[in-house]
Amino acid sequence: MPPIRHSSEDLLWMRHALDLAQQMRGHVWPNPPVGCVIVKDRVAVAQATTHAGGRPHAERKALDEAGASAKGATLYVTLEPCCHWGKTPPCADAIVDAGIACVVAAIRDPDPRVNGGGFAKLRNSGVIVSVGACADQAKQLMSGFFHRIRHGVPEVIVVDGPHAAFPAGVDALIVSSQQGPRLITGRGEIDLSGMERHHLLARMGELGLTSIAVSRHDPLRMILSSSPGVDSNTLHSSTAVRSCATRDVEAFPPSREKR
Ligand SMILES: [Zn+2]
Numbered sequence: 697m698p699p700i701r702h703s704s705e706d707l708l709w710m711r712h713a714l715d716l717a718q719q720m721r722g723h724v725w726p727n728p729p730v731g732c733v734i735v736k737d738r739v740a741v742a743q744a745t746t747h748a749g750g751r752p753h754a755e756r757k758a759l760d761e762a763g764a765s766a767k768g769a770t771l772y773v774t775l776e777p778c779c780h781w782g783k784t785p786p787c788a789d790a791i792v793d794a795g796i797a798c799v800v801a802a803i804r805d806p807d808p809r810v811n812g813g814g815f816a817k818l819r820n821s822g823v824i825v826s827v828g829a830c831a832d833q834a835k836q837l838m839s840g841f842f843h844r845i846r847h848g849v850p851e852v853i854v855v856d857g858p859h860a861a862f863p864a865g866v867d868a869l870i871v872s873s874q875q876g877p878r879l880i881t882g883r884g885e886i887d888l889s890g891m892e893r894h895h896l897l898a899r900m901g902e903l904g905l906t907s908i909a910v911s912r913h914d915p916l917r918m919i920l921s922s923s924p925g926v927d928s929n930t931l932h933s934s935t936a937v938r939s940c941a942t943r944d945v946e947a948f949p950p951s952r953e954k955r
Contacts, residue, residue: 702829706800709733709772710829712743714802717754717774717837720745722867722881725904728775728841730754734762734796736769753778755787759794767795774834776805776827779814788817798824802834806842840867840907849897851907852920867905870896872916881905897923 702710716731723729727750734742742765744757755777759766777787777799791799799818804827805811815825835842843851855863863869868881876889877896891899897920900908910917 706826706829709735710800710802713772713774714830714833714837716743716745721840722905723748724750725906726750728838731774732758733772734758734766734769735772736765741765741769751784753784753787756784756790759790768797770798770800771796772800774802774837776801776803776810777814777818778805778810779817780809788814791818792821792823796823800826800829802830836865844901844906849901849923850905853907853909854912854917855909856912863909866907866909868900869909870916871911872914877916893919894923896920
């Protein structure tokens, strides 16, 4: 089947939704970082991300912001809307109830409780659904989330340079210092000195992080690479991240936390 061609307008709004989602990386576990934009007559009437801590979902927040303007509008979202009752009602139902005419989604949600069910519910209710705009970027954005769901610990990404700057596309950078390991996040630094070295990755998971960068030349790399749950294939090159994310989308585990 030939690849679907998405309009330049769809791609533009989806990139905007991805930019929104990017801002919430590392802050929304146990949910994925999702961005949502509602557009009517070529104007954004609402935009939202998954809330810090994972709830409410991005679609729910954007619909609340749009109010009556959602009727007949197009909703852009970086991941398939949920269709199951977790700790919040299904977003697919809220989208239908709000009168959204068209949903453009980047990727299907591989969670077995969704996995196409959100799209089916929308289509069965008369909503036009288009899937695949900026799909590669969305998989990349959620690579840490998919990795953590599968392996239980954050994804470790090796970056070049002895003192690598905070890299784009990851939740945090870990660096050695004389006092001990320090974690540099988008919202400041966290001192991890005094921690058992082999508990570092688990501790970073407890902080809600899904992807950690470490310099190729930092001795911490060896400590992290020997941690349980780390896929050594992803440690050789940051370019391995994309293939890892794609594989994880196809092999989502059956059980996970309620979201
Ligand atoms: Zn939802």
